[in-house]
Amino acid sequence: MSDTGVARLDELWRRGREFLGTRYAIMGGAMTWVSERNLVAAISNGGGFGVIACGSMTPELLDAEITATRALTDKPFGVNLITMHPQLDDLIDVCRRQRVSHVVLAGGLPPGKAIEAIKSFDAKLVCFAPALALAKKLVRSGVDAIVIEGSEAGGHIGPVSTAVLAQEILPNMTDVPVFVAGGIGRGEAVKMYLEMGASGVQLGTRFVCATESVAHPNFKKAFIRGNARDAVASVQLDKRFPVIPVRALANAATEKFMDAQRDVLARHQAGELDQGAAQLEIEHFWAGALRRAVVDGDVESGSLMAGQSVGLVKSEQPTAEIIAELVEQAAAALDQR
Structure with missing residues (x-):
């Protein structure tokens, strides 16, 4: 230099x-x-x-x-x-x-x-x-x-x-x-x-x-192991129920979120949930998830928010x-x- x-x-x-x-x-x-x-x-x-x-x-x-x-x-x-x-x-x-x-x-x-x-x-x-x-x-x-x-x-x-x-x-x-x-x-x-x-x-x-x-050390380890393709944006299954896009490392919670959306959609279709209650359930899925990952080190059920540059860490x-x-x-x- x-x-x-x-x-x-x-x-x-x-x-x-x-x-x-x-x-x-x-x-x-x-x-x-x-x-x-x-x-x-x-x-x-x-x-x-x-x-x-x-x-x-x-x-x-x-x-x-x-x-x-x-x-x-x-x-x-x-x-x-x-x-x-x-x-x-x-x-x-x-x-x-x-x-x-x-x-x-x-x-x-x-x-x-x-x-x-x-x-x-x-x-x-x-x-x-x-x-x-x-x-x-x-x-x-x-x-x-x-x-x-x-x-x-x-x-x-x-x-x-x-x-x-x-x-x-x-x-x-x-x-x-x-x-x-x-x-x-x-x-x-x-x-x-x-x-x-x-x-x-x-x-x-x-x-x-x-x-x-x-x-948490577990959170840092996930970043060091991660690559650009692991940092994915959250997926919305139905446009009637908006999902705010969040980019995070894919983990078990990512799959559970997809399952949770499917379950809520099915219950809405069956008349068990009105649209407002269904939307609320989807939005509440990630409540506290970032803290669980960053502070508690739960990298499976927590949210591993990360940018695509994670592969450079x-x-x-x-x-x-x-x-x-x-x-x-x-x-x-x-x-x-």
Whole structure:
């Protein structure tokens, strides 16, 4: 890795680095039960930008998590909030009182009230956009940066690949920094998206097996054993009963979910369940499944949310080493131009 490659890389993601206040424009994806104080602080201490996954936390728990993260790092980090959280206003107020510098809103179109509240305490607001039209609408609403995340990502996904989203949005969205996510596991991919116009990248799956990650050893072993084809999207059997697409490693629960849908459909056809009750049973199948896998290590009945880049996770590594590896690969690729 030459000084030329490093200098070129610094220039390519300068806008992202300045927006985040970090050495590298590498955001950590907010993964529920994984992206907590230890991993978030490790990513920030390694030169990246850690993001706390609030998930279903209460305001009190989020307040404690932010405080605990600050005890582990003096570097910038952000907080990811789910727009559908019933206490969203209170969570935003926690971020205000804690003087959080960056808030990421995920899980749907952010309410105007939430945007106003976040902007009122001068935090930088980041939102996800699955299409160019929505990205432009968000920017008009006051959003400071956009993340575009393709279907290769783990967890809840949209229908369009990262490569296509990047081609659609990056050339046409220059008003604010745009970070690319989904399927990124090596520095060469980072370099490619930066040259296409991205200000930085976001990675989740690559950090699950970080040494500092508190994910259960069984969960990490499943990632290290997994390959891209193992990370599959959940299947919907009947369009009358929508299934939110989630990408995860196939396991026994994946098959049970298919059986559960068949059973619910049969009972609905027989008149035993009305449509509302049937939909509720399908939606409740995965309740608590992510926690069972990540925290308890139940990799058979739990949900192993993972992106297709899981095949690039070969071992458990310190977070700083993962980040340094990504940077070195990106700079080396730029050297070869």
